[in-house]
Amino acid sequence: MKFQPDNNGYYxxxxxxxxxxxxxxxxxxxxxxxxxxxxxxxFQEEYKDLLKHYVGRPSPLYLxxxxxxxxxxxxxxxxxxxxxxxxxxxxxxxGQILIAKHLGKTKIIAETGAGQHGVASAxxxxxxxxxxxxxxxxxxxxxxxxxVARMKMLGAKVVPATSGSKTLxxxxxxxxxxxxQNPDTYYLIGSVVGPHPYPDMVARLQAVISEEMxxxxxxxxxxxxxxxxxxxxxxxxxxxxxxxxxxxDEEVELIAVEAAGLGVNSGESAATSQLGEVGVIHGSKxxxxxxxxxxxxxxxxxxxxxxxxxVGPLHAFLHESKRATFMNATDKEALxxxxxxxxxxxxxxxxxxxxxxxxxxxMDLSKDxxxxxxxxxxxxxxxxxxxxHLEG
Ligand SMILES: *Cc1c(COP(=O)(O)O)cnc(C)c1O
Numbered sequence: 262m263k264f265q266p267d268n269n270g271y272y273x274x275x276x277x278x279x280x281x282x283x284x285x286x287x288x289x290x291x292x293x294x295x296x297x298x299x300x301x302x303x304f305q306e307e308y309k310d311l312l313k314h315y316v317g318r319p320s321p322l323y324l325x326x327x328x329x330x331x332x333x334x335x336x337x338x339x340x341x342x343x344x345x346x347x348x349x350x351x352x353x354x355x356g357q358i359l360i361a362k363h364l365g366k367t368k369i370i371a372e373t374g375a376g377q378h379g380v381a382s383a384x385x386x387x388x389x390x391x392x393x394x395x396x397x398x399x400x401x402x403x404x405x406x407x408x409v410a411r412m413k414m415l416g417a418k419v420v421p422a423t424s425g426s427k428t429l430x431x432x433x434x435x436x437x438x439x440x441x442q443n444p445d446t447y448y449l450i451g452s453v454v455g456p457h458p459y460p461d462m463v464a465r466l467q468a469v470i471s472e473e474m475x476x477x478x479x480x481x482x483x484x485x486x487x488x489x490x491x492x493x494x495x496x497x498x499x500x501x502x503x504x505x506x507x508x509x510d511e512e513v514e515l516i517a518v519e520a521a522g523l524g525v526n527s528g529e530s531a532a533t534s535q536l537g538e539v540g541v542i543h544g545s546k547x548x549x550x551x552x553x554x555x556x557x558x559x560x561x562x563x564x565x566x567x568x569x570x571x572v573g574p575l576h577a578f579l580h581e582s583k584r585a586t587f588m589n590a591t592d593k594e595a596l597x598x599x600x601x602x603x604x605x606x607x608x609x610x611x612x613x614x615x616x617x618x619x620x621x622x623x624m625d626l627s628k629d630x631x632x633x634x635x636x637x638x639x640x641x642x643x644x645x646x647x648x649x650h651l652e653g
Contacts, residue, residue, distance in 0.1 A: 263509065264509065264578070264579070264584065265461075266460070270292075270456070270458060270460070273578045273581060273582065274539070274546065275539075275547050275578050276457055276460060276545055276546060277456070277545065278456035278544055278545070279541045279545065279546065284444070288456055290364065291360075291364070291462075295458050298359075298364075299465055304359055304360075312355060316344050316345045318473070319473040319476075320344060321477075322340070322474060322478065323340055324336075325606050332626050333626050333628055334627060334628065334631070335482075335628070335630065335631045335632065336634065337478070337481075337631070337632070337633045338608070338634050339633055339634070341470065341499065342610065342614070342636050342638050342640075347642070348637055349498065350377055350381040351381045351384065352467050353381070353451065354382050354384065356462075356466035357447075357449045357462070357463075361391070361449070367391055367392065368394070368443070368447065369391050369394070370393075370394045370396065370436050370440060370447070370448050370449070371393070371396070372395070372435075373395055373397050373401075374429035374566065374568065375408065375642070376397065376405040376407075376408025376409060377408065377638070377642070378452075379395040379397060379412050379417065380408050380415070382395060383411070383412040384415055386416070393416065393417040394417065394418045394439070395420065397409070397420070397422065398432045399422060401427070420435065420439075422435040426559055430557060433543050437543070451463075451498070452495065452496025452569075453501045453576070454496040454569075454571065456544030459545075460501075460545065463498050464575060466502075467501055467502025467503075467505070468501075468506060470503050470505070474487075474506075475506055484631075486513050487513060489513065489515070489631075490504060490514070490635065491518060491620060491634045492516070493519075494517045494587075495531075495568070497517070497573040497575065499635055500515075500576065500635070501573065501575055503633070503635035515579065515584060516585065516586045516588060517586070517588070518587075518589060518590055519535070519567065519572075519587060519590075520560075520563075520567035520590065520613075521562075521589040521590060521591045521594075522561040523561070523592060524591055525589060531568050532589045533569075534577075534587040537551070540555060542557065542570065542571045545571075545574050547573065547577040548580070549570050558570060564592075566612070567613050567616060588620045588623065591619075596612075596646075596650045598618035598621070599618070600647075603640075609639060610638070611638035611639055611640050611642065612640065612646060614640075615640075
């Protein structure tokens with residue numbers, strides 16, 4: 262229970278809902294209803310049915326034999342890359358679209374950086390026949406053309422954010438602005454960030470990852486608990502899902518991996534836990550990268566999904582309380598890890614996921630240790646970057 266938020270959405274000092282007064286009724290409506298909706302038999306039946314038949318769950322827990330041999334440990338991969346749309350994000354969008362429907366909402370807005378959450382949102386809106394508007398930075402629209410095309414084909418309207426650096430945080434600002442002006446819309450947030458109850462709601466929807474892990478580990482090893490679970494952290498939703506049912510099992514080490522970009526202290530990094538300080542971003546008190554005036558410092562990572570200046574409040578608390586170990590990997594280390602997994606296991610991981618794989622050489626491992634790595638997504642979207650690296 263220690264790692265559940267209190268009634269105001271606080272994990273220790275982190276969390277809460279720092280929102281303009283005009284948004285209060287929306288957020289309050291969600292807060293008053295989300296747990297009851299999620300726990301209702303009607304929701305559970307539809308959610309589980311879609312996860313099984315539409316997403317393809319349970320995702321396999323795969324014993325990676327050659328990777329295990331190489332690192333001298335027993336390494337399992339939780340295959341979120343095999344989900345429909347190619348990553349864990351759809352677990353959350355399926356859940357939230359059902360919550361939106363229960364609340365009687367017909368119009369959905371979402372923010373996106375690389376376009377992965379935009380695609381996952383546009384997908385479930387097509388599935389449910391709901392209107393979808395995705396806010397995306399103008400810079401990202403140019404960089405992520407295939408995902409923009411996917412969203413459009415799925416019927417979503419993609420609105421460019423033209424302020425600031427024209428990337429994810431600016432898209433989020435635009436989405437919030439639109440929400441204030443159109444309070445009848447449902448804002449579908451893509452990670453364990455934002456005002457309470459979003460961080461807790463998204464964690465509960467991604468918790469299916471560790472729920473399945475326990476059953477699968479028990480089947481394959483005779484024990485539900487591994488020695489360690491490794492996951493990459495952008496906002497922190499795949500890590501929250503992979504850690505969720507182990508948070509109170511303190512003998513299970515939880516390892517969160519951030520993107521170090523060109524190096525933690527290079528000025529081009531997204532290693533929030535190392536560089537960040539307490540502040541408020543997108544409605545939540547957490548740790549974030551900021552300058553002496555509290556202005557957000559632009560993060561950098563080769564991976565668009567990890568290129569965020571904050572982390573969700575749960576992760577800020579896991580870091581402060583030392584329940585989780587925070588590690589990081591540079592662009593180069595992640596690229597090397599992606600190549601290695603591809604060559605020895607025949608699995609091309611997403612660049613985000615590659616950061617989680619990249620800490621294996623830095624760990625103290627032994628044969629009798631069981632490690633689960635959350636393979637958050639597949640690498641199709643990153644092929645261009647991988648090919649460039651191969652040629653460079
Ligand atoms: C978006 C994304 C992430 C980062 O988001 P989290 O909320 O931190 O999980 C990680 N991996 C993949 C494949 C993604 O698409």
